[in-house]
Amino acid sequence: MIYLDNAATTMPKPPAVLQAVQDAMTYMGSLGRSGHKAAELASETAFNCRKLAGELFDAQPEQVVFTFNATHGLNIAIKTLVSRGDKVVVSGFEHNAVLRPLHRIGANVVIAGRKLFDQRNTVSDFSVAIDSDTKAVICTHVSNVFGYILPIEEIAEICRQRSVPLVIDAAQSAGILPLSLQALGAAFIAMPGHKGLFGPQGTGLLLCGSAPRPLLEGGTGSLSKSLEMPEFLPDLLEAGTQNIHGIAGLLEGLRYVKNTTVSAIKQHEKALIKFLESSLEKKVVHTYYSPDEQSGVISMLPTGDNCEAFAQKLSDGGFAVRSGFHCAPVAHESAGTYETGTVRVSVSAVTKAQEIEEFADYVNKVKK
Amino acid sequence: MYEYYFIFRSVTRAQSAAIALRHHGIEAALVNAPGTISPNGCSYAVKIKSADSYFAASCLRQANISYTHVYRVSRGLPAEEVYL
Numbered sequence: 001m002i003y004l005d006n007a008a009t010t011m012p013k014p015p016a017v018l019q020a021v022q023d024a025m026t027y028m029g030s031l032g033r034s035g036h037k038a039a040e041l042a043s044e045t046a047f048n049c050r051k052l053a054g055e056l057f058d059a060q061p062e063q064v065v066f067t068f069n070a071t072h073g074l075n076i077a078i079k080t081l082v083s084r085g086d087k088v089v090v091s092g093f094e095h096n097a098v099l100r101p102l103h104r105i106g107a108n109v110v111i112a113g114r115k116l117f118d119q120r121n122t123v124s125d126f127s128v129a130i131d132s133d134t135k136a137v138i139c140t141h142v143s144n145v146f147g148y149i150l151p152i153e154e155i156a157e158i159c160r161q162r163s164v165p166l167v168i169d170a171a172q173s174a175g176i177l178p179l180s181l182q183a184l185g186a187a188f189i190a191m192p193g194h195k196g197l198f199g200p201q202g203t204g205l206l207l208c209g210s211a212p213r214p215l216l217e218g219g220t221g222s223l224s225k226s227l228e229m230p231e232f233l234p235d236l237l238e239a240g241t242q243n244i245h246g247i248a249g250l251l252e253g254l255r256y257v258k259n260t261t262v263s264a265i266k267q268h269e270k271a272l273i274k275f276l277e278s279s280l281e282k283k284v285v286h287t288y289y290s291p292d293e294q295s296g297v298i299s300m301l302p303t304g305d306n307c308e309a310f311a312q313k314l315s316d317g318g319f320a321v322r323s324g325f326h327c328a329p330v331a332h333e334s335a336g337t338y339e340t341g342t343v344r345v346s347v348s349a350v351t352k353a354q355e356i357e358e359f360a361d362y363v364n365k366v367k368k
Numbered sequence: 369m370y371e372y373y374f375i376f377r378s379v380t381r382a383q384s385a386a387i388a389l390r391h392h393g394i395e396a397a398l399v400n401a402p403g404t405i406s407p408n409g410c411s412y413a414v415k416i417k418s419a420d421s422y423f424a425a426s427c428l429r430q431a432n433i434s435y436t437h438v439y440r441v442s443r444g445l446p447a448e449e450v451y452l
Binding site (some may be wrong): 035047062221223 | 380381400408
C-alpha cells in the first residue's frame with residue numbers, strides 16, 4: 001500500500017517511536033505519582049518530551065500540556081475563552097474540532113477569509129472582523145482539506161494589537177511549518193502528536209500562553225489533600241493517568257522532527273505536492289493548488305466520477321487517500337466543493353517521490 | 369547531619385530545578401516530599417546536601433525557578449522551614 005493519508009495520521013512511524021512505546025510498556029510506571037524507579041523513568045520521559053516540545057515551539061516545559069489529540073486541546077482552549085453569545089472570529093477553513101464546540105457553546109461565530117489561497121484577502125477580512133466585541137480569534141494554520149497555509153503571523157499581529165486572544169489549530173502544521181508560541185503571542189496552540197510530530201495516536205500537545213480552565217477534574221499526583229485542582233500548569237490540565245506509553249513514543253517523534261528539521265520537512269512536502277500537481281493530467285482530475293501558499297495536502301476532483309467511487313478505485317490500486325468532507329464543511333463551502341466533497345492526498349516527511357510518481361501514473365491510467 | 373528539601377508545586381518544576389542544579393555540579397535528587405513537609409499532600413522536592421544549600425538557592429534564583437518552601441531535615445528531629 002502507498003499511504004497518502006498523512007493528514008489523518010502519519011504512517012509509518014519512525015522505528016524509534018515503536019521501540020519507545022514498547023520500552024515504556026515494559027519499564028515505565030505512572031508519571032508524577034510514586035517515587036520508585038519505574039515512576040521516575042516515566043516522569044523523566046514526560047519531562048524530556050515537554051522540554052523538547054518547548055524547544056521546538058518556544059515554550060517553557062510547564063506551558064506544554066499533554067492532551068489526547070488536537071481536538072482535546074482545542075476544546076480546553078475554546079471552553080476557557082468563550083461563553084454563550086460571545087463573538088468569535090474564525091477562518092473559512094476551520095475543522096469541526098473548532099466549529100462543533102463553538103456551536104455547542106452557542107457562540108456568535110463570524111467567518112473571515114473565505115478565499116482559498118488568498119492570504120491578502122484573509123488578513124484583510126480578519127482585520128475588518130476583529131473588533132472590541134471579539135472575545136477570541138480561532139484560526140487553523142493549515143487547512144486540512146486544501147493545504148492552504150493561512151497567514152497566522154499577520155493575524156496574530158492584529159490580535160496582539162487589539163488585545164484579543166488567539167487560538168491556533170496547528171493540527172496540520174506542527175512539525176511541518178515553523179511555529180513559535182512566544183513570537184505569535186498566542187493564548188493557546190493545539191496540535192496532535194500523531195500527525196506531523198510522528199507520535200502515536202492518543203497523544204497531543206496544548207501550548208498554553210494564557211491561563212486555561214480545566215476540562216477534567218481528578219487526581220494529579222500533587223496537592224492531593226485539596227479538593228481543588230492545582231492552579232498551576234501543567235497539572236491543572238492533566239487529571240488522571242497520562243498516556244506515558246504514547247508520550248514516550250511522541251518524544252521519539254519529536255526527536256525525529258528535530259533531527260530532520262522543520263525546514264527540510266517543509267521543503268520536502270512542498271516539492272512532492274508540486275511534483276504531484278504537475279504529473280496529473282488536467283482532463284483527468286482538477287487539483288486545488290497554489291505554488292506559494294500550500295503545504296503537503298492537496299485536494300482534487302475527479303472528472304466524471306464521484307469522490308467516494310474514485311477513492312475506492314485508488315484503494316483497489318493500493319493507494320490510501322481520503323474522500324468526502326474531511327470534518328471541515330466550512331472549508332468546502334468556502335472553496336465551492338460543498339456538494340461534491342474532494343479526494344485528499346497528503347504526504348509526510350517519509351513519503352517518497354517514487355510513490356507520488358506511481359500514484360500519478362495510476363490516476364492518469366484509471367481515469368482513461 | 370542535615371539535608372535540605374526544596375519544595376516545588378509541580379513535578380515538572382522540580383524536574384527543571386534538578387536539571388538546573390546538576391548543571392552547576394550540585395547533587396540534586398528528585399523525591400516525593402515527606403508528608404510532614406507537604407501540608408497539602410503530595411508535593412515534589414529536590415533534596416540537597418547541607419553544604420550546597422545556599423548555592424542551590426542562588427542557582428535557582430538565577431535560573432528563575434521558584435520553589436515554595438525550603439526545609440532542613442535531620443533524622444529524629446522535626447523538619448524546620450528555613451529561608452535561604
